[in-house]
Amino acid sequence: DVKVTQSSRYLVKRTGEKVFLECVQDMDHENMFWYRQDPGLGLRLIYFSYDVKMKEKGDIPEGYSVSREKKERFSLILESASTNQTSMYLCASSSRDIAIQPQHFGDGTRLSIL
Amino acid sequence: KQEVTQIPAALSVPEGENLVLNCSFTDSAIYNLQWFRQDPGKGLTSLLLIQSSQREQTSGRLNASLDKSSGRSTLYIAASQPGDSATYLCAVRRGTDKLIFGTGTRLQVFP
Numbered sequence: 470d471v472k473v474t475q476s477s478r479y480l481v482k483r484t485g486e487k488v489f490l491e492c493v494q495d496m497d498h499e500n501m502f503w504y505r506q507d508p509g510l511g512l513r514l515i516y517f518s519y520d521v522k523m524k525e526k527g528d529i530p531e532g533y534s535v536s537r538e539k540k541e542r543f544s545l546i547l548e549s550a551s552t553n554q555t556s557m558y559l560c561a562s563s564s565r566d567i568a569i570q571p572q573h574f575g576d577g578t579r580l581s582i583l
Numbered sequence: 584k585q586e587v588t589q590i591p592a593a594l595s596v597p598e599g600e601n602l603v604l605n606c607s608f609t610d611s612a613i614y615n616l617q618w619f620r621q622d623p624g625k626g627l628t629s630l631l632l633i634q635s636s637q638r639e640q641t642s643g644r645l646n647a648s649l650d651k652s653s654g655r656s657t658l659y660i661a662a663s664q665p666g667d668s669a670t671y672l673c674a675v676r677r678g679t680d681k682l683i684f685g686t687g688t689r690l691q692v693f694p
Contacts, residue, residue, distance in 0.1 A: 473626075509686070510686075511684045511685065511686040511687070512682075512684040514681055514682070517681070559626055559627065561627075567614055567615075567676060569615070570632075571632045572617070572629070572682060573629060574626040574627040574628070575626050579624070
C-alpha cells in the first residue's frame, strides 16, 4: 500500500514565523502535491512537483514556497506565517501515469497561526 | 474554468439503505474522475478511479459511474452501514496532474 506521511498532525505557530511542513512518500512516485482545505472552499492546490527540484504553482501559491531535494520528500514552506494561513494542509503523491493512477493522500496537518 | 458540484451537501439515512451520491462537472475534457472518502480530521482515502474512456468501476459495495457527455458521475453505495459515515469527495483530473475537487457530500448512516 502507498503510504504518504506528514510529519505533524497538529501544529501551532505564531504570525511572522517561518513554518515547514514535511511530507514523505514511500512508493517512488514522481508527482507530489500540497493542498489546503478550508470549510466551504474545499481543497485547493498550492504547489506541485513533477520531479526532484521541479515545482509548479497551483491555484493559490501566494505566501508559500516548496522544496523537493529528494524524490520521496516534498516540503511546504510558509515564509512568514499569517493568521489567514490557518488551515488543514494535505500532501498527496501519484505516479507519472496520470490517466490511470490515483492520487494518494496523507492524514493532513492542522495548522493554527496565532 | 472547470467547476465540480456535489449534491446533496449532506445526507442522513438509516442503515441498510442503498444510496446515490452525485457529482457534476462543467468541462468534459478530463483524464479521469476519482472518488474519495474523508473521515473527520483525517486525510483522503481513494475509493475509485474511473478513466475517461470507462463508464464505471466497482469495489465491494461501491459502484461509480461516469457520463462524460453530460458531465456527471454517481457513487452508488449498496446496503449502507454506520461505518460508511464520512464525507465523500469527487475530483476530476484535468491537464497535467491537477485535481479539481467538489465540496463534498457529508453522509451519516444511523443504526
